[in-house]
Amino acid sequence: MPDLLVIIRGGGAVGDLAYLNDYELAALVAEQPIPVWVGIGHERDKVILDEVAHTSFDTPSKVIAAIMTHLAQLVTQTLQYQAQIKQAAQRQLNTAEQQTTRQLSQIQSQTIGQLTALQKDSDYAWRSIQQSAQRQVKQAARLTSELRTQIQAAAYQQLTVATSASQNNQKTIMHSAQQQLIQAQRDSEHLRDIVLLHRPSRVLKQGYTMLTDAKDKQILTSGTQLHPEQTVHILLKDGKAKAQIIDVNINK
Numbered sequence: 001m002p003d004l005l006v007i008i009r010g011g012g013a014v015g016d017l018a019y020l021n022d023y024e025l026a027a028l029v030a031e032q033p034i035p036v037w038v039g040i041g042h043e044r045d046k047v048i049l050d051e052v053a054h055t056s057f058d059t060p061s062k063v064i065a066a067i068m069t070h071l072a073q074l075v076t077q078t079l080q081y082q083a084q085i086k087q088a089a090q091r092q093l094n095t096a097e098q099q100t101t102r103q104l105s106q107i108q109s110q111t112i113g114q115l116t117a118l119q120k121d122s123d124y125a126w127r128s129i130q131q132s133a134q135r136q137v138k139q140a141a142r143l144t145s146e147l148r149t150q151i152q153a154a155a156y157q158q159l160t161v162a163t164s165a166s167q168n169n170q171k172t173i174m175h176s177a178q179q180q181l182i183q184a185q186r187d188s189e190h191l192r193d194i195v196l197l198h199r200p201s202r203v204l205k206q207g208y209t210m211l212t213d214a215k216d217k218q219i220l221t222s223g224t225q226l227h228p229e230q231t232v233h234i235l236l237k238d239g240k241a242k243a244q245i246i247d248v249n250i251n252k
Contacts, residue, residue: 005032006067006184007049008039008060010191020047029053039063060191064184071177078173082166089159096151100144107140204237211235223250 007029009020020040026048029036035054039062040047050056057063111133119126196202200210211220214231226232226248234241 002034004067004070005034005036006039006063007036007053008063008187008191009041010060010195017041017045017047020049022048025049026052037063037066060188064181064188067180067184068177071173071180074173075170075177078166078170082163082170085162085166086159089155089162092158093152093155096155097148100148100151104140104144108137111137200235204235207237209234209236223248 009017017040029038029049030052036052037055037057038049038053039057039060040049042059055066057066114133204210212218212233212235213220214233216233218225220226220232226245228245228247230245232243232245234243
């Protein structure tokens with residue numbers, strides 16, 4: 001399951017973006033179970049996908065920057081989880097050591113109390129109790145040492161597993177980030193090539209002409225932009241001609 005769906009497109013004429021104002025496409029984006037990020041055209045461009053997407057960006061470049069920021073946050077969060085796991089394991093180890101120390105202290109206190117109570121008995125009984133107490137102390141110390149060793153081994157094993165899992169997760173995130181960044185760079189280069197193929201100078205060299213207003217500020221692509229006696233410029237591959245509109249017929 002991917003974490004994110006990204007839709008980007010380079011800028012262009014308003015008509016070139018018309019196909020993105022499609023109801024079925026907008027409904028498909030709105031029904032996605034994962035966030036959809038959209039970066040289409042220039043800052044002034046606006047399509048229906050910008051309204052239904054999880055997050056809308058002005059340009060494709062801003063989408064790429066947001067992805068890099070998102071991945072960096074994931075790496076930082078992973079490192080924080082790793083630190084929290086280490087702290088939790090250390091707390092468990094400290095708690096186990098404290099419990100072991102208290103148990104040893106309780107056993108020693110109980111043994112000393114028993115020796116004190118039996119001190120009034122015969123020397124033989126005293127020696128027997130003393131020997132028994134010593135054996136109990138040694139056994140308790142041995143058991144305590146073994147328990148401490150087992151607890152320490154378990155704690156270190158948990159810490160090792162947690163560290164390994166955190167490192168593997170970090171490597172996976174870094175690899176995924178690098179792959180996504182490479183793919184984003186390839187997509188950006190592809191969009192740049194498409195834009196360059198459709199630049200006006202290339203279109204003119206292929207034998208087409210372009211119509212602009214008298215001040216060369218607006219490209220005229222529709223009959224609704226023309227009117228009789230209007231002065232226009234005709235751009236050719238090797239020059240420019242000035243013309244005047246005599247009549248306009250608009251196909252219905």
